[in-house]
Amino acid sequence: MPPRDDEERRLSARLQTLIGAGSLSGLASLREEAAGRLGTGHEVVLAVEHALELRRDCGRTPMESLPIWLELRERSATSLPPDSGTAVAIRARCRRQLLGCGRPGDLDELVELCRRETDPDARIDLALALRDRARFDDSTEDLPGALAVAAEEVRRRGADHVAVTAARRAQIEVLLALGRTEPDSAAQARELAAEMVDDPDGEMPGSRALLAEALLLTGRTVEAGRVARLAYALDAGTFDPARPLLVVARTEAAIQARATAQEALRQRQAFFPPESHYVVEARRLVEELFHC
């Protein structure tokens, strides 16, 4: 048995405490201290960097975060075995930045990365990447496969509520994409999103936006507007807070709808790359509303 390294254990416990306490300055100091004691390639040091950059992501756009995570991924690949928990977590965060950037090239790269990964979270990312790629050309070719992957992950994750919710969210996202042409998928998305909103353990951020979209797809326009307005007010500060505005715009009268869609476009342009599906979707809606 290798000798116990109490120093490493103490640093790891400090990391867990700082994550629980949500202390950004504490993580920054710990990073310096741990690197000095253990060396920059040590797993605990890279785990601290993972936690630190995760916190810093809150104040950055995906475009700003992506190079930081790519660099961290490179460093972790040279120092850690591929199946170490920290290396897996860093690669997962890197994939999330590609998903957040949402440009066609990012999504193509993400699909390839996910297909090479053995981490179960990569399967969720694969389903989401396939769904997002279909937004550019309205194709549905990849969506049945994406749905199967997400549904399988929901089943496989057993009772871990947090893990199941992540898979369930991906399942709903794919159902919403399929629901544009398949009423049954839209109805199923509505049912699952309503369950997420009514979760007795507390609603997951962003689930109201999914419900609003599902309600709109199934023709319950008034209710969709109502849920989307609440989602916009309640989900401020979450990823893509402008998403419910696209539903609100579709439920409003022409002049107000244009203003709402323009606001959604303005917010998305400020956060996402111009070629991303986020901006493309909002711009399409603005153009549609101005031409009708």
Add this chain to the structure above:
Amino acid sequence: MSFVLHELRETVASRWRRELAGPQTSVRTHWATKVGYYQAVEALLAGGADAAELSWTDVVAEVRPHGSRTTFFGVAGRHARKPLLGAYLAAQRNDVARCFERDSAPEMLIDETKVWSYWPHRVGWTDELFRAGETHAAVECLLRVLLDWAVRERELAAALDHAPPVCAIEDLVVLRAGQTTATEAARILREGIRLRLADGYGTDGVLHLLRREFRPAPGPAPGNRPLARAIDQLMRNSRTPSEQRRQAVAMMRDAIAVLESVPE
């Protein structure tokens, strides 16, 4: 939090550990002997030994450079010198002592080994705990640190039906300031370790489940006061941006439509 930190420095386990690993030479020698036995237990469990079947002869054979019947029963069992269980009983903390009363000396040794193994994690936890701010965050930090330990020491953590290190039970009782008994704390921590190791939950999944245990009991219904306050604030503040006012009006109209459609 500073008072809690003071209390955590003075728990029974802290004082016991401080005395044993302290400067007094005779006690330090005993501590070194104990550590030799803890390392032997850790190695046996990591090598696949069944905690329930572990005998004193197995442990003695594993001790390096060598163990003996005399030193084994000097560090473990009812007649051991300075056992942690004895420290709890002497401090009249029978509530905590009851959580780890065992029939056999090897099982008692496993309980102490858990505390010894967990201790560096506890030190790291207390070093940063001043940043936690509130009790619920401090509890969350404790759970995170405990789960981190359990993942690093899977076999030891799983031994004796996933019993937590007794010092963590005592710490949780301190943090909860009388709202959680030692028996409840032991059950919650055991459940956390079991879910993380045996049932394949991630750390976030375990924390999500355990947070229910610490949720305050629902208070009386707040009535319409929070709503009235928000409306009052909106109406009084003439600097509220027009877009925000418009959205507020839309949400209130939505609420009126829903509330008026509900039958009396």
